[in-house]
Amino acid sequence: MNKSKIILFLLAPAMVMILLLSTNGRDNKKIMTHEINTENSHSEKTGLETATLGGGCFWCLEAIYEKLRGVKEVVSGYSGGTVANPSYEAVCTGTTGHAEVCRITFDPSVITYRELLEVFFDIHDPTSLNRQGADIGTQYRSVIFYHTPEQKKTARDLISQLTETHQYNKPIVTQVEPFQAFYKAEDYHQNYFVNNPNQPYCAIVISPKVKKFEKQYGKHLKKK
Numbered sequence: 001m002n003k004s005k006i007i008l009f010l011l012a013p014a015m016v017m018i019l020l021l022s023t024n025g026r027d028n029k030k031i032m033t034h035e036i037n038t039e040n041s042h043s044e045k046t047g048l049e050t051a052t053l054g055g056g057c058f059w060c061l062e063a064i065y066e067k068l069r070g071v072k073e074v075v076s077g078y079s080g081g082t083v084a085n086p087s088y089e090a091v092c093t094g095t096t097g098h099a100e101v102c103r104i105t106f107d108p109s110v111i112t113y114r115e116l117l118e119v120f121f122d123i124h125d126p127t128s129l130n131r132q133g134a135d136i137g138t139q140y141r142s143v144i145f146y147h148t149p150e151q152k153k154t155a156r157d158l159i160s161q162l163t164e165t166h167q168y169n170k171p172i173v174t175q176v177e178p179f180q181a182f183y184k185a186e187d188y189h190q191n192y193f194v195n196n197p198n199q200p201y202c203a204i205v206i207s208p209k210v211k212k213f214e215k216q217y218g219k220h221l222k223k224k
Contacts, residue, residue: 052145054099055124056132061102063193064213067221070110075103076185094137127170145179
């Protein structure tokens with residue numbers, strides 16, 4: 001379910017009409033993405049690594065990971081599907097196989113891959129199959145695209161630990177799959193929460209998540 005449909009559940013009909021007329025929703029953009037990235041997770045030149053994670057709307061993940069110390073860059077995009085250069089509209093149909101993901105470039109000397117995954121499991125519901133809240137479809141699935149055997153092992157070990165310690169009342173459905181390619185999302189998706197804090201989805205869905213995260217991970221946040 002795209003964000004404009006979610007707003008219909010969250011706001012009064014009259015307000016919805018006003019918002020639809022005055023703001024640009026996620027459905028009215030037709031810009032195609034053209035960046036493909038098949039990089040490995042580790043750069044010998046910079047010492048930085050890459051994580052690719054999907055856990056519902058990429059706006060939510062981006063807004064949170066950008067705040068963590070050691071994270072150098074977060075880019076919203078699409079991964080895991082069979083269609084090259086997919087548009088947001090195509091991904092929304094659920095027929096491309098792609099998930100909304102964030103490509104996270106980080107400094108492992110400051111924050112480890114496991115720590116990134118621990119945040120990942122804290123900020124979304126890994127027991128919800130192909131949906132997060134009102135965002136419904138395979139494009140919103142919980143998925144970890146690993147770049148190296150070490151990342152694969154870390155992901156599987158953490159899932160096993162969470163399962164064995166009964167952290168959730170239902171089985172974890174997070175997929176752990178090899179990274180193949182990353183397609184950068186349209187420009188208007190990048191830094192969306194920062195650029196559009198008053199947009200209804202941002203104000204109602206993302207903002208509470210960010211505030212909860214900041215309270216829980218305060219000592220791990222970048223200095224303002």
